Amino acid sequence: MAQGSGNVLLDQLRERLAPAQWPLPLARLPEGTALVGGAVRDGLLDRLQEQPDLDLVVPSDAIALTKALAQELHGTCVVLDAERSIARLVLGGWTVDIARQDGDRIEDDLWRRDYRLNAIAVSLQPWGELWDPTGGLSDLQQGCLTAVSEANLIDDPLRLLRGLRLMAEIPLTMSSQTMAWIERHAARLPEAAPERILAELQRLVRGEHADAAMAALTSLPLLHPWAAGGQPPTPGNIDGLTSEEAAEAVPLARLTALVSDEGLSQLRASRALRQRCKRLRSWQQRTGQAPDALPESDRLQLHEELEGDLPALALQLPMPEKEIWLRRWRNAEDPLFHPRTPVDGNGLLTALEVEPGPRLGRLLHHLKLEHAFGRIQTPSEALKEAQHFLTRESEAL
Structure with missing residues (x-):
């Protein structure tokens, strides 16, 4: 269904989309170009990001157009689907996906999309028409998510x-x-x-x-092939965390609860993400709600491995233990929650003439443990304890 350019909804949508601020001038687009999908949906909901991803549908060869625009505007063209003529134009921090219209009319294209609230389009060249053949506007108003059709879901x-x-x-x-x-x-x-x-x-x-x-x-x-079967954090678990802490900890805890270590590998997660989830999962299982009961060496290992992600583990702790752990973690000088030694390896090499190798590694670990639990604090105390440690090791040989 098309609506005139005087429509209040269209005027509001144009104000929110602010196409004059896009790095892609509308005058460079061919007649019949339409904006579809998420940017239209989010514009109607007034939840657009500062630089929204743009999805355009054009009536002609999208790849040739994208290449020409990339050359003219000094951007980058990435071919996403040569058979269906879909390409991506990258301009600074903006991403513009350009696809050839699927069908003879824009309405035909929209009927092939996934969900009705994603099947709304607005014409860009010229500006002034809104298409909603499937009822997406009604879904947005009612807060309903409805697939366009069963066949469309399984098409992708x-x-x-x-x-x-x-x-x-x-x-x-x-x-x-x-x-x-x-x-x-x-x-x-x-x-x-x-x-x-x-x-x-x-x-x-x-x-x-x-x-x-x-x-x-x-x-x-849906996730059976990769499922972890864990318990994701509840809204109550987030109590005690700042918004910034929750923004990092909660997604990690949710992903760890959803997807197993093997599942993350199968889904080709980065090595760093796999390690973060694996370590969190391991310590969740080992500590339960009583991590303070761990032996000192295990507590040190916990804080070494989870130093950056400790709030994700703290989600499962009861109050007031959670408050205590978070308060200590927020203190960058806490020697247990941020393990370190008063003297580094170079300092030990210079002061004690110890050779690099496994012995130095054991010494550093020992000093880190002693410092974490308050038995040494200053560099001089660390050097004195290091001498005792080396003497004990030599006598044990």
Whole structure:
């Protein structure tokens, strides 16, 4: 359905999209170009980011157009799908995906999309028409998530997971029919590229409304091939954390609860992310709600391995233990929560003439342990304890 340019909704949408601030001048786009998908949806909801990702549909060869625009505007063209004529134009911090229209009319293209609230388009060249053939505006007003069709979901199985990600980012209620379709075809999700699946999950766990989305996700068999079966943090677990701490700790704890170590490997997560989740999972299992009961050497190891991610472990602690742990962790000088030695390896080499190697490593570990639990504090005390340690080792030989 097309609406005139005088429509209040269109005027409001144009103000929010602010196309004059885009690095891509509308005059450079061919007649018949339309903006579709997330930017239109988020513009209507007034939740646009400062530099939103833009998805354009053009009536002609999208790859040739993108290459020409990249050359003219000094950007970069990345071909995403040569067969379907889809390319990405990167201009500074902006990403513009340009695709050839699927079908003879823009309405045909929109009927092939995943969810009705993503199947809304606005014409850019010329500006002034809004298309909503599937009822996406009504879904936005009612906070409903409805798939355009069952066939569209399985045309790209990643769409099965994308619905839950949208629920995590926007307060939406999924229609029962859509939920049934996702459940029916959940086993097809592995057909999607693993990197794309992980990217959706990482956005999901960071979503403002992720708790509701994760409840729906865990009730579906979507993640069975990679599932960890853990318990994600509840809203009550977040008490005591600052907003900045929660923004880092909660997504990590959610992802660790959702996806197993092997699952993260299969989804081609980075080595750093796999290690963070593996360490968190290990210490969650080892400590439960009583990490203070660990032996000193284990406590030191915990804080060495989880120094940056300790708030994610603290999520499972009861009050007031959580408050104590977080207060100590926020203190960069706390010798246990931020383990270090009063004297570094170079200082020991100079003062004690100890050779580099395993013996020096054992000495540093010992000094770090003694410092962590307050038995040494100053460099002179550390050097004195180092001499005692080396003497004891020599006598034990």
